[in-house]
Amino acid sequence: MSSIKIELRQEDVNKIKEICTSFNNDPQELINVLHKCQEHFGYLPAEVQEVISNELVVPVAKIYGVVTFYSFFTMTPKGKHPVSICMGTACYVRGAEKVLDEFKKELGLQVGQTTNDGKFSLSSLRCVGACGLAPVVMVGDKTYGRVAPDDVRNILKEYEEGK
Amino acid sequence: METLKLTIDNKQVEVPKGTTINKAAKQLGIEIPTLCYMELHDLNIENNPAGCRICVVEVEKRRNLAPSCATRCEEGMVVKTHTTRVLNARRTVMEFILSDHPKDCLICAKSGNCDLQAMAHQLGIREIPGQEIAAMSTYKKDTSPSIIRNQDKCILCRRCEMMCNTVQTVGALSAVNRGFMATVAPAFEQNLEYSTCTYCGQCVAVCPTGALTEVDNTPDVLRALADPTKTVIVQTAPAVRAALGELFGMEPGTLVTGKMVTALRALGFDYVFDTDFAADLTIMEEGTELLDRLTRHLKGDKTARLPILTSCCPGWVNFFEEYFPDLKDVPSTSKSPQQMFGAIAKTYFADKIKVNRKDLVVVSIMPCLAKKYECQREEFSLDGNRDVDFSISTRELAAFIKQANIDLNNLEEGEFDAPLGESTGAGVIFGTTGGVIEAAVRTAYEVHTGKKLPKVDFNELRGLEGVRSATIDFDGLPINIGIAHGLGNARKLLNDVRSGKSKFHAIEVMACPGGCIGGGGQPLHHGNSEIIKARAAAIYAEDKKKPLRKSHENPFIIKLYEEFLGKPNSEKAHHLLHTKYFDKKKKIIVKQ
Secondary structure, eight states: OOOOEEEEEHHHHHHHHHHHHHTTTOGGGHHHHHHHHHHHHSSOOHHHHHHHHHHHTOOHHHHHHHHHHSTTOOSSOOOSEEEEEEOSHHHHHTTHHHHHHHHHHHHTOOTTOBOTTSSEEEEEESOOSOGGGOSOEEETTEEEOSOOGGGHHHHHHTTSTTO | OOEEEEEETTEEEEEETTOBHHHHHHHTTOOOOOSSOEEETTTTEEEOOOOSOTTEEEETTOSSOEETTTOBOOTTOEEESSOHHHHHHHHHHHHHHHHTSOOOGGGOTTTTSOHHHHHHHHTTOOOOTTTTTOOOOOOOOEEOSSEEEOGGGOOOOOHHHIIIIIITOOOOOEEESOGGGOEEESGGGOOGGGTTOOOOOHHHHHOSSTTEEEOOOHHHHHHHHHOTTOEEEEEEOHHHHTTGGGGGTOOTTOOOHHHHHHHHHHHTOSEEEEHHHHHHHHHHHHHHHHHHHHHHHHTTOTTSOSSEEOOOOHHHHHHHHHHOGGGTTSBOOBOOHHHHHHHHIIIIIHHHTTOOGGGEEEEEEESOSHHHHHTTOGGGEETTEESSOEEEEHHHHHHHHHHTTOOGGGOOOOOOOSSTTOOOHHHHGGGSTTHHHHHHHHHHHHHHHOSOOSOSOOGGGOSOOSEEEEEEEETTEEEEEEEEESHHHHHHHHHHHHTTOOOOSEEEEESSTTSGGGOTTSOOOTTOHHHHHHHHHHHHHHHHHOSOOSGGGOHHHHHHIIIIIOSTTOHHHHHHHBOOOOOOSOEEEEEO
């Protein structure tokens, strides 16, 4: 017996409806709808999934199942500056894990988490196609090459207030 | 039909194209063990996610072992079902499953009736290698008014998901997460209470382990029985008597009405009554409502909505409150028999025996888990005192009888107590799909036409097809009747009502496939529809042998109206025997 109330802004509801309509409200297009919604909102909170459920007439449990199955989808908001560490083979063998550990320590986060102030989020990815620069770190759209654990603090400093 | 030939364990077999290895083997009398697999024959539904891998077999010229539940036969295939390689694989698979399963069989509700336990035993597992170092996945325990979820015991067979989504179209459960944290859960892993769950209990009925079980209310009943200040009365639903015997080794379809009454008396209940009495009362109220709406409708009254929908099934009520709240003025406002019984017991009967309603405990024995939730609905209590205090299932009653060392097989046949124990055949058939509407027709016909029915049996309303329809001639007025059992089938009829396409005057809906005889609280039938058919036959047999078979002829019902209620749908009847429904659909609220 559902007793949860879903609160969203009208423009957000409209946006989700618009995305669903662009896929003809076809339940088969669920994954594409989720992609578009995540592109727009940055993540897929429960509220967004509820609205999609209504529009596509797919049980919200099923949608949650899909969201939690594919690692690309996330229910936690990305930070203002999303930090991604490449864990592809080339980066890995050149010490990406140590770099990742340093970011975890500096930010106090695990992979998939966001800082309380919403500034940074941490994720790992697989190969950005710049293996010559391994290990590679991305912050937003900016790429950093040959990153050593000692560089981590300086990279984060670039994004501090006022810079 | 196109067929093909293959060899299984050196024996040739010919099967239709599309047959799985598992079924082809069965044709040869070869049993391949299965765990996650389940077949619901009459519903034509198969659960074969090939998830557990217990049913693997060796197929010649294939590198890997093949899951026989999901692998289709091919021409010339050579299959071996029990080679040493296969036996080793099955053992390893089982060890893996058990390494992530609690070992609390001693106190598990499913112990002795658990498919996993039985398979571990069949495969002779005595040790689980590496379990000292292996981590176990753990989940929070979720207790709702009717169902307990303990996902630590889930083996991901996904049978519950099949029932919830494919059969019932409730969509409360889905496989979520991946890897070690994979499980079956409601959206956002919230508790069932906050999901679209209707408490029909069909997930519990198919769960192979103790992951999904009913809330056990027998301790509450035991406490009430032991309290000398309480008068404890019991009502038994019609479907219980047609299935209880199975849990005492009797053949499916054995009626144990009299023995059950004796057992309940031996357990210490002060009065043993029958929900069938309240079923007769339901017919008086619901039948009158049907005729009233029908007459007004025929006169052109636009406020008289048709079809009228039955409202005895609490899983079904939950379903339309959740999915069709826009139609909540369509179902009959009559309470279910369980609740009508409670309302009459705590007023009329309590006064009669001069007991305060707070000292009168009403227990119901139901084939159903949703009844546990129903009796906890706020609108069914007075100042916090429930009309029906506790509801226990057929399975719980059987366990209770065994605990008390009562040998059901060798009991004398007892009789229900008066006045709330007297019923007609019409009340009995409430237990099977089509029964409520047949009972309603028996009374509505005679009241409407003023004539005696030429025959009481309406075979056109009986059967196990998911959606049925029939037209009954009310002395020149054709009445169109629809019947659905299983919520997926109900949804089809409801969609027609919503779009205005429905041609029916009255529709009966039961949430569980087969009606109450296939309820979520009944002895497990493991998908075997022969058991359901046998229970239905028992219900109709009990109806046939009753001297009175029409609700309005029940002398105690007549007396109840004379002494207490006035006439059907009177103000008092409305106050005590009718209810209203709520919109439970999740609301999307727009922030300003």
